[in-house]
Amino acid sequence: MTTPGYSPLSALILKHTGEEVVAEYRFHPGRDWRFDFAIPSRRVAVEVEGGAFNGGRHIRPEGYLRDMEKYNEAAVSGWCVIRVLPGELLMLKTLRLMIRAINQNKLCQGHQEKD
DSSP states (O other): OOOOOOOHHHHHHHHHHOOOOEEEEEOOTTSOOEEEEEEGGGTEEEEEOTTTTTTOGGGSHHHHHHHHHHHHHHHHTTOEEEEEOGGGTTSHHHHHHHHHHHHHHHHHHHHHHHO
């Protein structure tokens, strides 16, 4: 796990939710999979999908299949993964999605603790 550091994204999330953002967060104990950004306490992650328009790794068959495996494992492990293009990372719509996911996971975690 990488320690929290300053980024515009982490500053915005901290300001609006009080949650820390960790860059390059390793989420799976048996694999070297990392999220570009994560809020581990709420199991919310952001993946920046580069190369969407120029044949990058994420859209080539082998890379796409590896990403599917990673995202499916994240989903069954309880992670909400928000996927964005590089230009969308600091957009208001991404910030709103992250805040909604963080707040929703707070509700879900609170419900689970009561059961």
